[in-house]
Amino acid sequence: MADPDQPPRLAFHGVTGVRGGRRLFAGLSFTLAPGDAALVTGANGVGKSTLLRIAAGLLAPAEGRVETPRCALMAEAAALDSGQTLEDALRFWAALDAAPEPARRVTDAMTATGLAALAHVPVRLLSTGQRRRAALARVVASEAPLWLLDEPVNGLDAASVTTLETLVADHRARGGIALVATHTDIALPGALGIAL
Numbered sequence: 001m002a003d004p005d006q007p008p009r010l011a012f013h014g015v016t017g018v019r020g021g022r023r024l025f026a027g028l029s030f031t032l033a034p035g036d037a038a039l040v041t042g043a044n045g046v047g048k049s050t051l052l053r054i055a056a057g058l059l060a061p062a063e064g065r066v067e068t069p070r071c072a073l074m075a076e077a078a079a080l081d082s083g084q085t086l087e088d089a090l091r092f093w094a095a096l097d098a099a100p101e102p103a104r105r106v107t108d109a110m111t112a113t114g115l116a117a118l119a120h121v122p123v124r125l126l127s128t129g130q131r132r133r134a135a136l137a138r139v140v141a142s143e144a145p146l147w148l149l150d151e152p153v154n155g156l157d158a159a160s161v162t163t164l165e166t167l168v169a170d171h172r173a174r175g176g177i178a179l180v181a182t183h184t185d186i187a188l189p190g191a192l193g194i195a196l
């Protein structure tokens, strides 16, 4: 567990990632402090999503140790209830976060991701790109110190990619940390490169 009195940081200490009995990476060590970002790159199936899931605490490292602050993961599935309105679906997750004011956080996140006008639209009616933006809104609404973004650019149009880049930059400027896995270009100034 992260010490709440210390600034948040993500630290991998000699981490080995194994999936389906296959060793994907070994002895991986890095530290990200407030304001830092890292870009995880590599071919399909190399282990980028696995690394993010280990960072999120969803998978245990086969070897080594991970220090993770409170985090939010944007993965392939938005994990939003398709029968609910966008606002209600986002509020469901925001209420589970260890942070106050879920309704205010959701409203702010929908505005930041350009989704405010769709607040009352059922999730099932959202387009692919809108659903991806909704997944991003879930991360923004969490106000978690660590954002874990797995292929966040997939399905986004050019304007939404710019919005994403701005949101990540703002998050870092506020002392947040971002770990991004992608094989698409994304502007992440000064990011640590983790090539798998």
Ligand SMILES: Nc1ncnc2c1ncn2[C@@H]1O[C@H](COP(=O)(O)OP(=O)(O)OP(=O)(O)O)[C@@H](O)[C@H]1O
Residues within 6 Å of the ligand: 019, 020, 021, 024, 042, 043, 044, 045, 046, 047, 048, 049, 050, 051
């Ligand atoms: N639940 C699972 N059980 C067993 N093997 C898995 C599981 N999930 C992924 N794998 C395997 O682990 C390896 C790494 O997968 P991972 O999703 O981490 O790769 P990736 O680099 O994110 O790939 P992509 O660029 O295609 O998204 C792949 O060979 C994949 O088949």
